[in-house]
Amino acid sequence: KSVLAGPAGNGALGQLNGSVVDPVSGTTLWDHNASAAVTPASTTKVLTTAAALLAMDPNTRLSTKIVQGADPGTVILVGGGDVTLTALPLGTESPLYPGAAHVDDLVAQVKKANPNVKKVQVDLSLFKGATTAPGWAAGDAPSTFATQIGSVMADAGRQDPKNNNSQRVPNAGSALASTIASKLSASGGGQATAPKDAKVLAEVKSAPLTELVSDTMELSDDVLAEALARQVALATGQEATFAGGAAATIKVLKDHGFDTTGVKLSDGSGISTDNKIPAKLLTQLMAAAAAPEGKNPNTAELRAMLAGLPVAGGSGTLADKRFETPASQAGRGWVRAKTGTLTGVNTLAGLVLDQDGRVLVFAFMSNGSDQQPGRDAIDALATSLRKCGCS
Structure with missing residues (x-):
């Protein structure tokens, strides 16, 4: 005292x-x-x-999957809640999220499983409700510290994966689906809900909960x-x-x-x-x-x-x-x-x-x-x- x-x-x-x-x-x-x-x-x-x-x-690890869509040329990115997935190239460790899964890993797995992807959709249905909270100001999402909350995104929405204070992209889940589509030479197909029994074409997992x-x-x-x-x-x-x-x-x-x-x-x-x-x-x-x-x-x-x-x-x-x-x-x-x-x-x-x-x-x-x-x-x-x- x-x-x-x-x-x-x-x-x-x-x-x-x-x-x-x-x-x-x-x-x-x-x-x-x-x-x-x-x-x-x-x-x-x-x-x-x-x-x-x-x-x-x-030891819980959050999963991100890409599954087969309704027709052979369509795949669906399914958010499992991992926002630490990184857009940095394979072999480059995220300085912010050590042990993070890589978007390029997902893409490589899809190319192997289905070489003829024409459309990439995104399933954001795991998280429900509003994407910003009561008590948030209009400028909080997107900002340099947050964006609209969704069940999948790269680098928590940062434009620069190596800079913690980077400006965030809006609607980062849809933005990630577009990025994956371009890597697969496909087009974006908006949001969809993946069928429960959909064939898994690719899957990556986050670092364990203790690391998160x-x-x-x-x-x-x-x-x-x-x-x-x-x-x-x-x-x-x-x-x-x-x-x-x-x-x-x-x-x-x-x-x-x-x-x-x-x-x-x-x-x-x-x-x-x-x-x-x-x-x-x-x-x-x-x-x-x-x-x-x-x-x-x-x-x-x-x-x-x-x-x-x-x-x-x-x-x-x-x-x-x-x-x-x-x-x-x-x-x-x-x-x-x-x-x-x-x-x-x-x-x-x-x-x-x-x-x-x-x-x-x-x-x-x-x-x-x-x-x-x-x-x-x-x-x-x-x-x-x-x-x-x-x-």
């Missing part, structure tokens, strides 16, 4: 809510309105990825987070919509003993300004992920959530213009956390090793703050935890 008192009083933080927990003992060390649900921005992804790990097999979770956390990947939320919905018998993913995420967390009181979700990524999450839940999830083996029944599943957490000053969304001020430089390399940024919102949830070598988990949520001053202040807050202990 004494270590946080000064940094937590920084006016740049606006309205601050937060919590710090010792994951070994489970003791709450600091609570600042931690039960009040506030706008989380991208720390929403902590809930989405946790629910995915709790509801699904960690890491990518989601490190890149703060909005499109991938939404795809995972829909997989949670499908795994629990809900409809694969924004609402279905949100309801499934909350139910899975509640069923595994987490306190979801006050949680309101409109999406799985945190783009929506309608989302509300208490800091207490973020620290509960982080504490379960960081707990010693055997202490918490959810630890084995949630441990994978920590692997992709950005490292302060080193990786992901904490690599650029973060932990650079005199008040936060000492946190570089020691703080690992999921970021969240919207207009007026700065959040950070993760863990830090204090001077005694003890792990502390935290969630700090600043609403009503300006972006850069708010970020610097929240980074300083996390860094102050590094100074805890007796050393």
